Amino acid sequence: MAVMMMWEAIRRAHDEEMARDPLVIAMGEDIGVAGGTYKATQGLYDKYGPERVIDTPISENSFTGVGIGASFLGVRPIIEIMSVNFAWLALDQIVNTAAKVRYMSGGQLQAPVVIRSPGGTAHQLGAQHSARMEKVFMGIAGLRVVTPSNPRQAYGLLKSAVRCDDPVFINEHELMYNLKGEVPDEEYFHPLEGSEVAREGRDVTLFGYNISVHWCLQAAETLAREDGIQAEVVDLYALSPLDREGIRRSVAKTHRAVVVEEAEAPVGVGAEVMAVLNEECFFELDAPPVRVSAAMVPIPYNRRLEKAAIPNPQRVVEAVRRLLGR
Amino acid sequence: MNSADKKRVLREMLFARRFEERCYEAYVERKIGGFLHLYPGQEACVHGVMEAARPGHDYVITGYRDHIHAIKCGCDPKAVMAELFGKETGCSKGRGGSMHLFDVAHRFMGGYALVGGPFPLAVGMAKAIKMKGGDEIAICFLGDAANNQGTFHESLNMAALWKLPVLFVCENNLYGIGTRIDRSTAVVDQYKRVCGYGIPAAQEDGQDVEKVYAAARVAVEHVRGGNGPYFLELLTYRYRGHSMSDSNAYRPKEEERMWSRRDPIIILRDRLIEAGELTMDEYKRMDDEILHEIEHEIIPFAEQSPEPPVEELERYVLAENDPWVRGGAR
Ligand SMILES: Cc1ncc(C[n+]2csc(CCOP(=O)(O)OP(=O)(O)O)c2C)c(N)n1
Ligand SMILES: [Mg+2]
Numbered sequence: 089m090a091v092m093m094m095w096e097a098i099r100r101a102h103d104e105e106m107a108r109d110p111l112v113i114a115m116g117e118d119i120g121v122a123g124g125t126y127k128a129t130q131g132l133y134d135k136y137g138p139e140r141v142i143d144t145p146i147s148e149n150s151f152t153g154v155g156i157g158a159s160f161l162g163v164r165p166i167i168e169i170m171s172v173n174f175a176w177l178a179l180d181q182i183v184n185t186a187a188k189v190r191y192m193s194g195g196q197l198q199a200p201v202v203i204r205s206p207g208g209t210a211h212q213l214g215a216q217h218s219a220r221m222e223k224v225f226m227g228i229a230g231l232r233v234v235t236p237s238n239p240r241q242a243y244g245l246l247k248s249a250v251r252c253d254d255p256v257f258i259n260e261h262e263l264m265y266n267l268k269g270e271v272p273d274e275e276y277f278h279p280l281e282g283s284e285v286a287r288e289g290r291d292v293t294l295f296g297y298n299i300s301v302h303w304c305l306q307a308a309e310t311l312a313r314e315d316g317i318q319a320e321v322v323d324l325y326a327l328s329p330l331d332r333e334g335i336r337r338s339v340a341k342t343h344r345a346v347v348v349e350e351a352e353a354p355v356g357v358g359a360e361v362m363a364v365l366n367e368e369c370f371f372e373l374d375a376p377p378v379r380v381s382a383a384m385v386p387i388p389y390n391r392r393l394e395k396a397a398i399p400n401p402q403r404v405v406e407a408v409r410r411l412l413g414r
Numbered sequence: 415m416n417s418a419d420k421k422r423v424l425r426e427m428l429f430a431r432r433f434e435e436r437c438y439e440a441y442v443e444r445k446i447g448g449f450l451h452l453y454p455g456q457e458a459c460v461h462g463v464m465e466a467a468r469p470g471h472d473y474v475i476t477g478y479r480d481h482i483h484a485i486k487c488g489c490d491p492k493a494v495m496a497e498l499f500g501k502e503t504g505c506s507k508g509r510g511g512s513m514h515l516f517d518v519a520h521r522f523m524g525g526y527a528l529v530g531g532p533f534p535l536a537v538g539m540a541k542a543i544k545m546k547g548g549d550e551i552a553i554c555f556l557g558d559a560a561n562n563q564g565t566f567h568e569s570l571n572m573a574a575l576w577k578l579p580v581l582f583v584c585e586n587n588l589y590g591i592g593t594r595i596d597r598s599t600a601v602v603d604q605y606k607r608v609c610g611y612g613i614p615a616a617q618e619d620g621q622d623v624e625k626v627y628a629a630a631r632v633a634v635e636h637v638r639g640g641n642g643p644y645f646l647e648l649l650t651y652r653y654r655g656h657s658m659s660d661s662n663a664y665r666p667k668e669e670e671r672m673w674s675r676r677d678p679i680i681i682l683r684d685r686l687i688e689a690g691e692l693t694m695d696e697y698k699r700m701d702d703e704i705l706h707e708i709e710h711e712i713i714p715f716a717e718q719s720p721e722p723p724v725e726e727l728e729r730y731v732l733a734e735n736d737p738w739v740r741g742g743a744r
Contacts, residue, residue, distance in 0.1 A: 150534040150568030157538020184528050193516035194507025195730040230731050248741055253733035279741040
């Protein structure tokens with residue numbers, strides 16, 4: 089096991105897949121000569137050339153469409169959208185073409201593209217650079233949505249996504265590219281469905297994904313240390329389809345649930361997980377499940393306001409204490 | 415085109431006309447649902463272009479007015495009609511409908527309903543062709559109003575920048591639904607809008623299939639020769655409403671009369687008769703055969719075919735048994 093940063097893990101997955109299959113290409117703004125805003129494609133332009141590591145014009149909807157069109161003929165594009173905020177512009181091609189073409193062609197045509205994009209609230213980037221769009225993508229039939237919380241997942245999810253015949257949206261995080269973690273030395277393919285228990289516990293389940301897994305883990309530490317509460321942390325690295333059985337299994341053990349999401353509450357991951365709890369294990373619950381979500385505001389520039397807008401480990405701790413009546 | 419080719423194309427265009435007219439009736443009979451966009455008046459466009467290209471070999475993509483494009487690429491008209499009837503035997507297994515015909519085996523890569531959506535898809539297919547080293551080209555047929563989408567400009571830019579083998583065919587029928595082109599578009603001649611991208615472009619009479627063919631040959635040779643994209647504008651007119659719910663009230667009657675005198679089928683027919691290559695009797699026989707085929711083969715096939723099973727509602731959403739979903743074969 090080598091320890092590497094998230095961006096190195098993503099870069100390694102690109103490199104291995106491109107070395108294996110000449111039809112795997114990378115495309116996006118500034119990913120080639122400049123090496124990528126977050127270095128996820130660094131050095132690949134020199135190795136694979138401009139035909140396969142493509143610096144695109146700033147035309148999100150159309151270059152995404154170009155990738156999708158190429159995938160119709162067997163090319164496997166890994167499309168980087170520089171920031172998820174810009175993915176709003178590409179929704180037409182992602183939703184109306186990639187996600188629907190298999191269905192509306194009666195199974196004749198598929199769009200095996202990978203679309204990677206960093207979202208989330210970073211350091212004072214302001215309202216138009218702080219979007220969290222996972223909730224938008226996870227409600228689209230025909231599209232897989234995964235979101236890594238560590239370098240091992242980032243590497244393995246991208247590897248599997250490239251080979252999978254479905255379009256896969258990989259929701260990354262602006263703040264996590266330098267996060268370090270162990271990645272297997274040998275090739276590793278992470279499943280695109282399911283969930284992982286990131287920490288075992290028996291008193292309450294904290295559901296997180298991407299950055300909020302880390303908030304949950306920190307909160308679990310505090311709860312164990314200060315309150316003697318053993319929280320289980322479930323990492324929902326797959327947001328669509330969601331791991332209903334994994335959600336049920338954990339809550340059948342702990343009987344209490346908190347969902348922690350970086351986005352606003354309405355129509356979000358938390359809302360969906362709570363619906364799954366209702367449908368799968370309502371009678372296992374000892375208390376109503378709780379959401380810890382972002383404020384319903386465009387993300388402000390001011391540092392204090394920005395921090396106030398999104399959840400943090402302390403808020404998770406407080407939510408658990410309230411839930412357990414402490 | 416030699417004499418035999420011209421007669422075959424005349425027959426194909428007449429078939430296209432009768433096929434669409436029968437769709438109209440079937441829609442009125444409520445056999446067909448949803449939106450239905452018919453092609454009468456524009457037949458010379460797809461036939462002229464595809465005579466110059468290689469149907470079934472070149473990749474074709476278009477919008478929602480797609481029945482005849484699918485058929486010209488080699489899709490069985492029975493499968494098209496069955497699709498319109500929503501049947502399992504339809505070319506998209508009844509899941510697509512009129513606006514989403516597909517026949518990937520014949521490289522008809524689909525009809526898409528979002529105006530301007532296919533532009534980048536065509537560029538992407540051209541990118542794939544170039545990577546794989548084939549001699550195919552990608553052909554994108556769209557209307558005039560589609561050129562007001564951002565995807566038009568973004569896609570032309572990338573096609574030219576990367577010198578990709580894609581032919582853009584603009585079927586300029588002067589209207590986007592009820593809005594005449596001069597009320598939506600600052601520059602009415604569509605081929606002129608392309609010069610900013612350094613793409614060669616031409617404008618041709620879209621009612622004369624021989625002229626379309628000649629212009630398309632230049633275009634196809636350019637693209638297949640590895641010289642990058644080409645834009646061909648064809649001036650044409652649709653004889654019916656935009657879709658079935660449209661009465662055409664916004665079009666001047668004099669304009670409609672003028673264009674009806676330029677019917678692509680009549681132009682070719684009369685030219686062949688004048689040249690002594692066809693008689694009116696032959697033409698009428700041709701028409702009878704076509705009507706017979708539609709009524710006694712195509713419609714019964716569509717009517718008698720089974721509907722898709724409801725148990726398969728959720729099929730084709732995602733790939734079936736894809737091992738990578740579980741992290742590879744284990
Ligand atoms: C993105 C989008 N906007 C609007 C529509 C509604 N719409 C359908 S067809 C059409 C007009 C398109 O005209 P044109 O491109 O000239 O093609 P034509 O119908 O004349 O063949 C419009 C506005 C749509 N389908 N998609
Ligand atoms: Mg038009």
